[in-house]
Amino acid sequence: MVVSSDAPRPDDMxxxxxxxxxxxxxxxxxxxxxxxxxxxxADGVLLLGIPTRGVDLARRxxxxxxxxxxxxxxxxxxxxTMYRDDLRMRPARALEHTSxxxxxxxxxxxxxxxxxxxxRTIRAALDALGxxxxxxxxxxAVLVDRGHxxxxxxxxxxxxxxxxxxxxxxxxxxxxxxGEPDSVTIVGGAS
Numbered sequence: 342m343v344v345s346s347d348a349p350r351p352d353d354m355x356x357x358x359x360x361x362x363x364x365x366x367x368x369x370x371x372x373x374x375x376x377x378x379x380x381x382x383a384d385g386v387l388l389l390g391i392p393t394r395g396v397d398l399a400r401r402x403x404x405x406x407x408x409x410x411x412x413x414x415x416x417x418x419x420x421x422t423m424y425r426d427d428l429r430m431r432p433a434r435a436l437e438h439t440s441x442x443x444x445x446x447x448x449x450x451x452x453x454x455x456x457x458x459x460x461r462t463i464r465a466a467l468d469a470l471g472x473x474x475x476x477x478x479x480x481x482a483v484l485v486d487r488g489h490x491x492x493x494x495x496x497x498x499x500x501x502x503x504x505x506x507x508x509x510x511x512x513x514x515x516x517x518x519x520g521e522p523d524s525v526t527i528v529g530g531a532s
Contacts, residue, residue, distance in 0.1 A: 356512065360501060360525035365484065368500030369398065372482050373405040375498050380449055385477070387448045388416040391466055392437035394455040397517040398484060402453060415442040419452070424465035445474040451498075455513040457483040460494035485525055487511050506530045 360368070380386050383406050390399030399416040406414040420437040452466050463481060470479065482498035487505045505511060509530035514521050 356526035356528045358524055358526050359503060360485075360523075362523040365500070365523045365525065368484060369401050370405055372498045372500055373402050373409065376402070376451055376480070376482065377406065377409060379480070379497070383410045383412075383414055385448055386414075387441075387443060387445060387450050387476075388414070389419040389441070389450055389452055389466075389470075390416055391452060391454040391462060392418055392420055394484075394513050394515050394518050395453045396437075397515045398455060398482075399453040400517075402482065416453075417441045419466055419469055421462060421465035421469050424468040426461060426465070439469075441473060445470065445476045447475075447477050449478045449480060450476040451480045451482055453482045455484050455515075456511050457481070457486045457494070457496050457499075458489055458511075460490045460492035463494045464492055484513060485511055501525070503527070 376386065377383060388399045388403050388406075390396035396416075396418045399418070403414040403416040417440045418438055419441070420439045422434060422436050450470060452463065452470075454462060454466075457463065467479065470476065480497040481494070483496045484500040485503050486496050486499045486501070487503050489505070489507060503511065503525075505527060510528045512526045512528055514524045514526075516523055
């Protein structure tokens with residue numbers, strides 16, 4: 342079988358923007374209020390972002406929580422690189438920083454990530470969290486749930502459910518991580 346080098350690759354195909362800056366801001370505000378409502382307030386809640394963009398999203402949610410609660414909310418970060426089950430299949434990315442602002446024991450930990458896809462990153466996060474202590478509960482907040490789960494994992498708080506095909510890629514861009522305006526785009530698949 343001959344593969345033409347002229348065939349467009351998914352990254353070369355036009356991107357469809359599905360969330361812009363305003364949409365992302367509204368989604369994070371809604372997620373913030375849902376977290377506070379489900380947990381009655383921010384007492385006993387610990388936000389942990391999963392690098393890279395989950396950390397930035399956790400910071401934004403914490404800032405919104407601080408406004409609502411009238412006190413500082415400090416998010417943390419949880420690197421899951423060494424807990425991934427695909428380390429043998431692809432090169433490991435550089436280790437990120439894990440920063441846990443307070444003990445997880447007895448807390449409701451809200452894991453924050455940008456895109457929920459197969460569920461494997463979240464499984465790795467649960468394994469990493471288990472090594473840090475025993476939370477009272479673990480909840481999951483994601484900006485985008487694109488489906489295609491391979492594990493029985495479901496987000497508690499979702500900015501946007503975005504049905505996709507496996508041929509498509511969901512790209513999240515955040516000012517902090519990417520130096521460009523916030524957006525969520527779909528690349529590849531049928532146009």
